[in-house]
Amino acid sequence: MPDNDDLLIPARTAIKSLRDSGYNNAASALSELIDNSIEAKAKNVEILVFEKSETVRNRPTKKISEIVIVDDGIGMDEKILKTSLQFGNGTKLDSRKGIGRFGMGLPMASISQCINVQAYSWRNSKCLYSYIDCHEIEKSKKSEENRINKVIEKELPKHISKEIKKTKSGTAIIWSKFDRL
Numbered sequence: 001m002p003d004n005d006d007l008l009i010p011a012r013t014a015i016k017s018l019r020d021s022g023y024n025n026a027a028s029a030l031s032e033l034i035d036n037s038i039e040a041k042a043k044n045v046e047i048l049v050f051e052k053s054e055t056v057r058n059r060p061t062k063k064i065s066e067i068v069i070v071d072d073g074i075g076m077d078e079k080i081l082k083t084s085l086q087f088g089n090g091t092k093l094d095s096r097k098g099i100g101r102f103g104m105g106l107p108m109a110s111i112s113q114c115i116n117v118q119a120y121s122w123r124n125s126k127c128l129y130s131y132i133d134c135h136e137i138e139k140s141k142k143s144e145e146n147r148i149n150k151v152i153e154k155e156l157p158k159h160i161s162k163e164i165k166k167t168k169s170g171t172a173i174i175w176s177k178f179d180r181l
Contacts, residue, residue: 023112026067026181032109033069033173040073040171048163067113067175068160075169076121078151081128085119086148106173107132115177120156123169129154135177 023029030047037045052065076084084106110117111134118131130151155161156172164172 021108021112023109026113029109029113030067030069032105036106037069037071037073037171040071040075042071042073042170044072046070046164048160050159064178064181065176067181068172070160070164070170070172072167072170075123075171076119076128077123078128081119081121081130082148082151085117085130085132110173110175113178113180114175115179116175118174118176119171120154120174121171122156126153127155128152133177 023032034045046069048066048068048070049064050066050068051062054061054063087107106119107117111132115134116131118129120127120129122128128151130149132149157174160172160174
């Protein structure tokens with residue numbers, strides 16, 4: 001198995017560089033995901049912000065624990081969901097129409113703001129899930145550990161589903177473990 005010196009893009013070190021590229025603030029990163037929702041024919045896009053209480057220097061304070069972008073677009077099947085979380089892959093690589101040609105938007109915008117991004121997408125009653133966790137990638141020892149996570153069937157977390165109107169199809173992107181917000 002090749003070591004990092006033999007890889008064109010060593011994921012363990014590249015993920016740190018990718019996190020520093022492209023998006024200067026949360027607003028520009030969020031606009032990328034909203035653009036994706038518009039491309040997916042969403043009529044409604046919601047941004048939910050969840051907070052948690054913490055004690056910092058003996059003072060109670062609230063911190064953002066999750067930002068969730070939810071739409072009622074066409075949703076993604078397993079193949080599209082999988083490629084949506086890959087860097088430089090996507091469904092519009094050969095297209096000159098619309099936005100999102102380079103397959104970098106969702107993962108780059110997300111990791112520019114947080115360590116963990118989860119993607120849920122549903123069509124009818126089937127909800128699919130996958131995620132990226134930057135710490136997992138940084139800690140991996142072998143190149144084969146840096147494959148995209150499997151897409152599995154999994155329900156949207158209850159604290160989110162109770163806040164939205166469930167539609168026939170849609171997508172929810174959850175940002176958490178903030179270190180740059």
